[in-house]
Each structure stands twice: as structure tokens, then as C-alpha cells.
Amino acid sequence: MQSPHHSLAPSRRTLLLGAGATAAATFAATQTAAATTAATSMAQAAADVAIPSPDTLPLTGGPDFPIGLFWPPHPYASTPQRFAEIAEAGFDFVISGNYAGDGNIFQYQLDLARTAGLKMLISDDIQIRNMARWFSISDNPADHLSVTPAEARELFTRARDAYGPYSSLAGFNFYDEPGAGWFGTLAKALAVSRELAPQLLPYVNLFPSDDAAYYDAFVDVVKPSLVSFDRYPLLSEGREDANYFHNWAIVRNAALRGNVPAWVFIQTLAYNNHREPTAAELLWQVNISLAYGAKGIQYFTYWTPEAARGEGFGPALITVDGKRTARYAAAKKINTTWLHQVGRELKPLVSETVEHANETPLPNGTAGFQPTDLVTGVGGQPVVIGTFRSRDSAVKDRWLLVANRSHSTSTRATLTLNADQVTGVDFFQPVSSKYSATRGSTVPLTLAPGAAQLLRLHVR
Incomplete structure (x- = not known):
């Protein structure tokens, strides 16, 4: 077998x-x-x-x-x-x-x-x-x-x-x-x-x-x-x-x-x-x-x-x-x-894209990161980024689940956002099940082995 x-x-x-x-x-x-x-x-x-x-x-x-x-x-x-x-x-x-x-x-x-x-x-x-x-x-x-x-x-x-x-x-x-x-x-x-x-x-x-x-x-x-x-x-x-x-x-x-x-x-x-x-x-x-x-x-x-x-x-x-x-x-x-x-x-969101950033060669069947009107760049070490949208088309915000590509080492990555489209970024805090706001068009992330971070992008 x-x-x-x-x-x-x-x-x-x-x-x-x-x-x-x-x-x-x-x-x-x-x-x-x-x-x-x-x-x-x-x-x-x-x-x-x-x-x-x-x-x-x-x-x-x-x-x-x-x-x-x-x-x-x-x-x-x-x-x-x-x-x-x-x-x-x-x-x-x-x-x-x-x-x-x-x-x-x-x-x-x-x-x-x-x-x-x-x-x-x-x-x-x-x-x-x-x-x-x-x-x-x-x-x-x-x-x-x-x-x-x-x-x-x-x-x-x-x-x-x-x-x-x-x-x-x-x-x-x-x-x-x-x-x-x-x-x-x-x-x-x-x-x-x-x-x-x-x-x-x-x-x-x-x-x-x-x-x-x-x-x-x-x-x-x-x-x-x-x-x-x-x-x-x-x-x-x-x-x-x-x-x-x-x-x-x-x-x-x-x-x-x-x-x-x-x-x-x-x-x-x-x-x-x-x-x-x-x-x-x-x-x-x-x-x-x-x-x-x-x-x-x-x-x-x-x-x-x-x-x-x-x-x-x-x-x-x-x-x-x-x-x-x-x-x-x-x-x-x-x-x-x-x-x-x-x-x-x-759970209520719709998976829009999933991309592997900073990974060469790409694993079979995966899509590499491509800049968008919201996220213009991803620097640092390999991460997997799932992008999600609301079922309500009137909601323009996006959610990003950024996962460490590695299950054995920590990783650092930086997301660069388009400030003309993204007006703010919130980090999800699982302890409180609430989001905390941050400022700036660059978002640095440090992820433990196997870990991930959920972000909410406020979009014009």
C-alpha cells in the first residue's frame, strides 16, 4: 500500500x-x-x-x-x-x-x-x-x-x-x-x-x-x-x-x-x-x-x-x-x-489569495507574492500570507494571516503597505480577542517557529 x-x-x-x-x-x-x-x-x-x-x-x-x-x-x-x-x-x-x-x-x-x-x-x-x-x-x-x-x-x-x-x-x-x-x-x-x-x-x-x-x-x-x-x-x-x-x-x-x-x-x-x-x-x-x-x-x-x-x-x-x-x-x-x-x-471571511513570500524555489503548486494596491512589498524571511475579505462587498477592509513558513526556526518579515489605500493596521490579540492599532506603512513581524499573526487592514 x-x-x-x-x-x-x-x-x-x-x-x-x-x-x-x-x-x-x-x-x-x-x-x-x-x-x-x-x-x-x-x-x-x-x-x-x-x-x-x-x-x-x-x-x-x-x-x-x-x-x-x-x-x-x-x-x-x-x-x-x-x-x-x-x-x-x-x-x-x-x-x-x-x-x-x-x-x-x-x-x-x-x-x-x-x-x-x-x-x-x-x-x-x-x-x-x-x-x-x-x-x-x-x-x-x-x-x-x-x-x-x-x-x-x-x-x-x-x-x-x-x-x-x-x-x-x-x-x-x-x-x-x-x-x-x-x-x-x-x-x-x-x-x-x-x-x-x-x-x-x-x-x-x-x-x-x-x-x-x-x-x-x-x-x-x-x-x-x-x-x-x-x-x-x-x-x-x-x-x-x-x-x-x-x-x-x-x-x-x-x-x-x-x-x-x-x-x-x-x-x-x-x-x-x-x-x-x-x-x-x-x-x-x-x-x-x-x-x-x-x-x-x-x-x-x-x-x-x-x-x-x-x-x-x-x-x-x-x-x-x-x-x-x-x-x-x-x-x-x-x-x-x-x-x-x-x-x-x-471563519466568516472569504479566502481571496494565498502566497509564499521570500521563498526560492517555490514549493510545487504555490503562488509567489505579487505586489498589490494594498501590500506593495514583503521583505525578510519566508512567510505564507493568506488574504481574506468580508462576504459583504461594501466592506473594503482586508485581513492578512501571515504564517511562518518554518516550523523549526523563528522568522522576521516586513510588510510594506500602500499608504494611499491603507489607512491603518490592526494586530489581532488572541488573549483579549481584540485588535490593537498601529501606525506606519511598514509592518515588522517576528514569528516563532510555526506561529502566525492576523492583521486587519483598513482600506479607503
């Missing part, structure tokens, strides 16, 4: 979900344009179902920036104390897994989540996966391994009625890393969800891929409520995945194309060919993702997968036997002192 940074390779998440054979079969079906064409045709039946705005759904809606985790405590470790520990670290939602597959366990965990103030996305193998992953949805009796639309509605209704009474239910995890050949069925499955429970978030997470057509087809055919993907850039021997930024640029474009949020998973642990992240490398993944327009951050993993699963998994935020690691403390600090605060500022 290939590493997850290769195009459309089955990733570690697929292995943890125990779907290797199914994923491999689906993956093989994605390699032709015919798969996407067929998916488009299948999806036509779902076209007349109203699609709720992401602004109205759990996690994607509201002012708070969603921070989630994958691979939570296993059923025997699912206690009030453990779920309180999750909330204490600044997490907002949990994607079920780690041997939780029974309906009674889901209800028990939903109750724990409700008490802890958390939301959950439920990966229900009996109802939801039967209508969205293990079987296709088809009216044609000749289509083997399929359920009818009526049967799909019945399956979803069972799941909705079983878990819907819990206020902690945010939605259902319909499919992790589907191939394009499955997009038609996913479109129908999401249409069922939107018809029968428009208040719930239908969640799908995509493969890492360097193929823009894969993400564009997902947006065009499935009509998702968000575009989520996983790609883990911290390789062994201090290396970076050379196409990490390229993949992020593709996902950013797809999310803008669909006018939906972009979510990403960040790497918390070592596994085959990947290293254990430092605290600065956790922060770096978060801030690079924010610069590229992320509207949700998810951690892979929270609890450590046991050795019997293979792949050489090292300790995550919590060890196999339930002990906190240094990465738990690092994630807690990031989530509670930075990400929630800056994420709340960025």
Missing part, C-alpha cells in the same frame, strides 16, 4: 476504519473519466432536494471555529472524565471510531458528549454505511450490492430516530475517502439526509490527491456541505511532503468553487515514513491551513491506535493506555489560546 501523500492513495484513516478491501475496490473504480460521468448521471435524482446553507448547520454554521478529533477513547475508556478531558483541550467535536460501532455505545457516547459540551459525528456501520458505503443506491434491480431509494430512506430514518434525540448529534459520517465512482451514490445519500434531517451535517472526508478533477467532481456531483481532506506532511528524517501545499491549493479552489468550508486533518503522531510532530509542527500545520483558508481543523489522531493495527503508529495526544503526551498539552494550548480565537475571526 502506498503512503498517504501519493495521489488518491488509501490513507491511514482508511486502515483505521477497517475498510481496506472496500476502499481498494472503490479506488480502482475512480481511475477513469467514465466513473465521474456515471456518478453525475446517478446524482440527477437528488438534484431537486433543497441544500441547506453550511451557515445553518452544526459546526459549519455559527461563529465558533470547529476543532475536532478522530479516533476518540475506545468504548471501555469512554467515561465522563475522558470526554471532559477532550473538552478541556479545546475540542468541539468528536468523530466516532476506535471500535465504537454498536448503537448502544453511540447513544452512551452521545450522552457523554452532551454532558461535556461536545458534538459528535457518528460513523454508523449498520444504517448510514449501508446506504452510503457498503451498498450503492439504485432503482435498478439488476444492480447488485445496492439498496433502493426507499430502503435508503428507511435506513437513514432508523439512524436519525436512534440518535437524533441527543442534542450532541451534529451529523453522520457518510464515507471516509470515497473514490469518484461512489460520488453518485453519495449525492443520493446526502439528498436523503437533507430531506429527512436538514438540521444535521452530512460529513464526507476525501483522499489526499494531487488531482484537481477528483475534488472538483466531488463538489459538482455530491454538492457537499464542506470539503474535508487528510494529508500528513511531516515525513521521516525531517522531510516535508513536497506536494502538501499543492494539495491544499487544490482543496482551497474546490471549496471556493462550491462555496463551502474547507476542513483538514493535521498529523499528531508518527507512523510509517512519518515523524512525530513537535509542538511547533502542530502549530505550523494549523497556521498553514488557516492561511490556505481552512474553516475547520481536525486532529489525526487523538487516542493512539494499538500496535496490532500495524503501520507503526507512535503515541498521539493520548497513549494506548490512556496517558497524556506532550502533544496533548501542545494541542490544548493551540486550541484554547490561539485557534479558537483567530478561527472565530477568520
Whole structure:
């Protein structure tokens, strides 16, 4: 099996979900344009179902920036104390897994989540996966391994009625890393969800891929409520995945194309060919993702997968036997002192550009800094600059998230602004969640390894 940074390779998440054979079969079906064409045709039946705005759904809606985790405590470790520990670290939602597959366990965990103030996305193998992953949805009796639309509605209704009474239910995890050949069925499955429970978030997470057509087809055919993907850039021997930024640029474009949020998973642990992240490398993944327009951050993993699963998994935020690691403390600090605060500022904004300044050669798929009417120059050491605008076109101000390109060394950079257009600059202060004003047309920045600074430019 290939590493997850290769195009459309089955990733570690697929292995943890125990779907290797199914994923491999689906993956093989994605390699032709015919798969996407067929998916488009299948999806036509779902076209007349109203699609709720992401602004109205759990996690994607509201002012708070969603921070989630994958691979939570296993059923025997699912206690009030453990779920309180999750909330204490600044997490907002949990994607079920780690041997939780029974309906009674889901209800028990939903109750724990409700008490802890958390939301959950439920990966229900009996109802939801039967209508969205293990079987296709088809009216044609000749289509083997399929359920009818009526049967799909019945399956979803069972799941909705079983878990819907819990206020902690945010939605259902319909499919992790589907191939394009499955997009038609996913479109129908999401249409069922939107018809029968428009208040719930239908969640799908995509493969890492360097193929823009894969993400564009997902947006065009499935009509998702968000575009989520996983790609883990911290390789062994201090290396970076050379196409990490390229993949992020593709996902950013797809999310803008669909006018939906972009979510990403960040790497918390070592596994085959990947290293254990430092605290600065956790922060770096978060801030690079924010610069590229992320509207949700998810951690892979929270609890450590046991050795019997293979792949050489090292300790995550919590060890196999339930002990906190240094990465738990690092994630807690990031989530509670930075990400929630800056994420709340960025969530309602629209990603306008993302550029790499002072970096030669440019990484694959990235854009180098180009002077604008607002920012005429960027001097100093390498930084990644995400520019954001308000959804209200009458607001002329711009926001800049300037991230240190390095996760190992501090950096200094200076932004030169056009004083004829920019009348003032505010620095975001996460401690107070307020902006402090500064003067002058040059803005010096000193950023710790992996760190970032949010600026607001007042524009004439």
C-alpha cells in the first residue's frame, strides 16, 4: 500500500476504519473519466432536494471555529472524565471510531458528549454505511450490492430516530475517502439526509490527491456541505511532503468553487515514513491551513491506535493506555489560546489569495507574492500570507494571516503597505480577542517557529 501523500492513495484513516478491501475496490473504480460521468448521471435524482446553507448547520454554521478529533477513547475508556478531558483541550467535536460501532455505545457516547459540551459525528456501520458505503443506491434491480431509494430512506430514518434525540448529534459520517465512482451514490445519500434531517451535517472526508478533477467532481456531483481532506506532511528524517501545499491549493479552489468550508486533518503522531510532530509542527500545520483558508481543523489522531493495527503508529495526544503526551498539552494550548480565537475571526471571511513570500524555489503548486494596491512589498524571511475579505462587498477592509513558513526556526518579515489605500493596521490579540492599532506603512513581524499573526487592514 502506498503512503498517504501519493495521489488518491488509501490513507491511514482508511486502515483505521477497517475498510481496506472496500476502499481498494472503490479506488480502482475512480481511475477513469467514465466513473465521474456515471456518478453525475446517478446524482440527477437528488438534484431537486433543497441544500441547506453550511451557515445553518452544526459546526459549519455559527461563529465558533470547529476543532475536532478522530479516533476518540475506545468504548471501555469512554467515561465522563475522558470526554471532559477532550473538552478541556479545546475540542468541539468528536468523530466516532476506535471500535465504537454498536448503537448502544453511540447513544452512551452521545450522552457523554452532551454532558461535556461536545458534538459528535457518528460513523454508523449498520444504517448510514449501508446506504452510503457498503451498498450503492439504485432503482435498478439488476444492480447488485445496492439498496433502493426507499430502503435508503428507511435506513437513514432508523439512524436519525436512534440518535437524533441527543442534542450532541451534529451529523453522520457518510464515507471516509470515497473514490469518484461512489460520488453518485453519495449525492443520493446526502439528498436523503437533507430531506429527512436538514438540521444535521452530512460529513464526507476525501483522499489526499494531487488531482484537481477528483475534488472538483466531488463538489459538482455530491454538492457537499464542506470539503474535508487528510494529508500528513511531516515525513521521516525531517522531510516535508513536497506536494502538501499543492494539495491544499487544490482543496482551497474546490471549496471556493462550491462555496463551502474547507476542513483538514493535521498529523499528531508518527507512523510509517512519518515523524512525530513537535509542538511547533502542530502549530505550523494549523497556521498553514488557516492561511490556505481552512474553516475547520481536525486532529489525526487523538487516542493512539494499538500496535496490532500495524503501520507503526507512535503515541498521539493520548497513549494506548490512556496517558497524556506532550502533544496533548501542545494541542490544548493551540486550541484554547490561539485557534479558537483567530478561527472565530477568520471563519466568516472569504479566502481571496494565498502566497509564499521570500521563498526560492517555490514549493510545487504555490503562488509567489505579487505586489498589490494594498501590500506593495514583503521583505525578510519566508512567510505564507493568506488574504481574506468580508462576504459583504461594501466592506473594503482586508485581513492578512501571515504564517511562518518554518516550523523549526523563528522568522522576521516586513510588510510594506500602500499608504494611499491603507489607512491603518490592526494586530489581532488572541488573549483579549481584540485588535490593537498601529501606525506606519511598514509592518515588522517576528514569528516563532510555526506561529502566525492576523492583521486587519483598513482600506479607503
